[in-house]
Amino acid sequence: MIAIVDYQAGNLASVRKALDYLGYESAITADPGVIAAASKVVLPGVGHFEATTALSGSLQEAIVNAIDRQIPLLGICLGMQWMFESSQEAPKLRGLGLFAGECEKFPVQVKSPHVGWNQLQVRGASRLLRGIPDGAFVYFTHSYRVPVVEATVGNCVYGGTFSAAVERGNLFGVQFHPEKSGTAGLQLLRNFCEL
Amino acid sequence: MLTKRIIACLDVDAGRVVKGVQFSDLRDAGDPAELAMTHARAGADEIVLLDISATYERRSTLLNVVRRTARELFIPFTVGGGIRSLDDAAAVFDAGADKITVNSAALADPALITRIAQRYGSQAVIVAIDALRISNGKGISFGVKATGGRQSTGRKAVAWAREAEQRGAGEILLTSIDRDGTRGGFECELTRTVVNAVNIPVIASGGAGTAEHFVDVFHDGHADAALAASIFHLGVTPIGALKQELQDAGMAVRWPC
Numbered sequence: 147m148i149a150i151v152d153y154q155a156g157n158l159a160s161v162r163k164a165l166d167y168l169g170y171e172s173a174i175t176a177d178p179g180v181i182a183a184a185s186k187v188v189l190p191g192v193g194h195f196e197a198t199t200a201l202s203g204s205l206q207e208a209i210v211n212a213i214d215r216q217i218p219l220l221g222i223c224l225g226m227q228w229m230f231e232s233s234q235e236a237p238k239l240r241g242l243g244l245f246a247g248e249c250e251k252f253p254v255q256v257k258s259p260h261v262g263w264n265q266l267q268v269r270g271a272s273r274l275l276r277g278i279p280d281g282a283f284v285y286f287t288h289s290y291r292v293p294v295v296e297a298t299v300g301n302c303v304y305g306g307t308f309s310a311a312v313e314r315g316n317l318f319g320v321q322f323h324p325e326k327s328g329t330a331g332l333q334l335l336r337n338f339c340e341l
Numbered sequence: 342m343l344t345k346r347i348i349a350c351l352d353v354d355a356g357r358v359v360k361g362v363q364f365s366d367l368r369d370a371g372d373p374a375e376l377a378m379t380h381a382r383a384g385a386d387e388i389v390l391l392d393i394s395a396t397y398e399r400r401s402t403l404l405n406v407v408r409r410t411a412r413e414l415f416i417p418f419t420v421g422g423g424i425r426s427l428d429d430a431a432a433v434f435d436a437g438a439d440k441i442t443v444n445s446a447a448l449a450d451p452a453l454i455t456r457i458a459q460r461y462g463s464q465a466v467i468v469a470i471d472a473l474r475i476s477n478g479k480g481i482s483f484g485v486k487a488t489g490g491r492q493s494t495g496r497k498a499v500a501w502a503r504e505a506e507q508r509g510a511g512e513i514l515l516t517s518i519d520r521d522g523t524r525g526g527f528e529c530e531l532t533r534t535v536v537n538a539v540n541i542p543v544i545a546s547g548g549a550g551t552a553e554h555f556v557d558v559f560h561d562g563h564a565d566a567a568l569a570a571s572i573f574h575l576g577v578t579p580i581g582a583l584k585q586e587l588q589d590a591g592m593a594v595r596w597p598c
Contacts, residue, residue: 155462157434157438192462192465259464261511262344263346264342265342283595285417326416326439327415328381328598
């Protein structure tokens, strides 16, 4: 069973719907016990970094425990940003710090939020991006972004280059919405589910 | 590169897709769920479903249609029409919408934009503006209409778009009432004026006929996205052919996809 962590940040039903379509059992949950029993964990979310304050206490503990047990974790959009150290959007809050770096605002020369279909530049080997061609179009909607780091496996260019996908061991994050990215997005979710 | 979006719109009345000319003269164009899938496969970047009779007849949005349409749709899906409260919006999100549009209700109660944005994020809130060209001795301006183009509001499109952005809208869906259903081309002047006034994406609507019209509204209107309905449903301009033409004209589009 795949746990989709519910922390009141946006519409989780679309992730669930995509997993249903692919034939994988999942549950939208805020119950640490359900997360503890999950074979995989998805951390979705859209909106303000402030929303990640709901990921504290026993919920955060359950996620950290899952990571320690090598349970694959996929952070989507805000979920991915929370896997980094911090965000300029809410400077007083801390992320999980699984990846080094801070989420930053887009430069003023480009419209923000970055909304729409942009291209994924695949950078080398990735289990998450297997079968997804370099230059595939995926759907983004976000006002903050993560810089390119060692774990970056996919870039995107909008007001400069930023991380569209990161991967290290069983930790995965994507800034775009695979559940809204047509066939490329479904391929990514299938890759994650089959790990 | 961020691409220009082509959005297929389903105007729904009593559970069926219809399309009128200048907001009236409705004709049946098919089943919403089927058409949404057809358009997604053909290359539409997003689907918008507008329950066009909802506000006027005070009917709630057709949640079953939304649920059915969302089920196997894996591109962004927006629903509008008759959303008057946070509860109305919540029901539509629960049924599978990724974004909602508010129009008349936001004009009557602009704080509604903020309430929905605070709960679901700005990216999920599109403010739809129906604008009408006004020419008088002082020049040209664009007035905002409510209730499906039937009611004057005294507001101007630019000021209202700015206010909507400030209140938390993530996108503007800008329809030219003058051009709606005419297939005579988008209202580029209206689009450009609003695009220049806000820092959020603007979706141009009303008047789509040919690929050239799309090139014009992206080039001259500076639109981030363009929406059309009947030309896609009736196969006048297939989405694939349209995107190929846009690409040939040097526009960044998601094609092939």
